[in-house]
Amino acid sequence: MRLALIGVGLIGGSFAGALRAAHKVDHIVGFDSRQEAVKRAVDLGIVDQFVAAPEQAVDRAELVVIATPVGATRQIFRAIAPHLLQTAIVTDVGSAKSSVIAAARDELGPAFERFVPGHPIAGREHSGVEHSSPAMFANAMFVSTPVEQTSAAAAHYVEELWRSVGCRIERMTPEDHDDVFAAVSHLPHLLAFALLAQIAGELDAERKFAMAGSGFRDFTRIGGSSPALWTDICLANPRALAAELGGYRALLDKLQSALESGDTDTMKAVFQRAAVASRTHARA
Known part of the structure; x- marks a missing residue:
């Protein structure tokens, strides 16, 4: 599987590393507005390559994980929407869900049904990809918040990925x-x-x-x-x-x-x- 990781920080880096350790991904392309972060992720072996723009990251990606600050998601959705594969699944890790879902509904167009909003309940005091760990999600909770339009197959796929890295799954409404x-x-x-x-x-x-x-x-x-x-x-x-x-x-x-x-x-x-x-x- 080809993964696009948009936002290469603590959570995004840990998830990418955990997926790699679980043999769920073949190639990871990273983008981050802080170039030093994504270069560090390459040095650490968390991502295989980095690109200069989010739309470049999603090229040929089967899974897109958005791990940016919540306030940046609308801009990210707008940038990537025209460049997504017709079968690509998009998910996020944001700590607030209603605002992210509203932005996705506005910006993703037909891809909105393949957007699976979620929130892993894990973290550390220190941020940054250098503090990431593939073991971060062992015995953690992943809250999945699909909406009526969300593809059941897409939601199941994302939830199984989180389960594969050690999470138990809890479904909730965004509200x-x-x-x-x-x-x-x-x-x-x-x-x-x-x-x-x-x-x-x-x-x-x-x-x-x-x-x-x-x-x-x-x-x-x-x-x-x-x-x-x-x-x-x-x-x-x-x-x-x-x-x-x-x-x-x-x-x-x-x-x-x-x-x-x-x-x-x-x-x-x-x-x-x-x-x-x-x-x-x-x-x-």
Whole structure:
């Protein structure tokens, strides 16, 4: 199989490497807007060659994997659509699905039925193809979000590829996906960034950071992730993330009111609900 990898970073590089290790691909052509990234991927043996434009990457490709930031997908779809094989299957790895599907519907034309939207639930703190690993998806989840127009055969093909690299498959609607990951991924990152930014802007920031212990480090670890990447993800899922943020803000207001009034029962009830959830779900 000839694979076009558009976006040669952590996830794209890991998937390409995993497919190669599983003997699912014969030739991988890479494109990335950062030429140093795709050259590094060639040096690492992740891709066989690199090209200067996405439309060149998809030439004769049977599978096209789009692993760019979500905000770039519309431009990519527009560029590749006229150059796809009539049988080529296109898929993505984006962390928000509704906006990507809307862009694909607008730009891919007849190839839209062969577009299989998906999201592997895997990653690392450090981005970049140099941190990629073929083993990244072992025992991970791949969320497949086909729509009514998606070819059943194309969806099955993509899901089997992810299964072959170690993933278990979960199907969701795009809307359900965006609601769930707004709560368990996008909002936590936003909050970690916000807390770090708030403290960093205070006059005694250095002293506070110097005194911070393991609890603070645990809470804010993901605040060291790529600001560009997470700006892109948050803005790609505005409806669901804004709803989750609104609910969180309402609970913070409730806790602030309890704090100011000395309302032990309310504060303890919120903490108790959280503790039960942590024991039951978060550490499962």
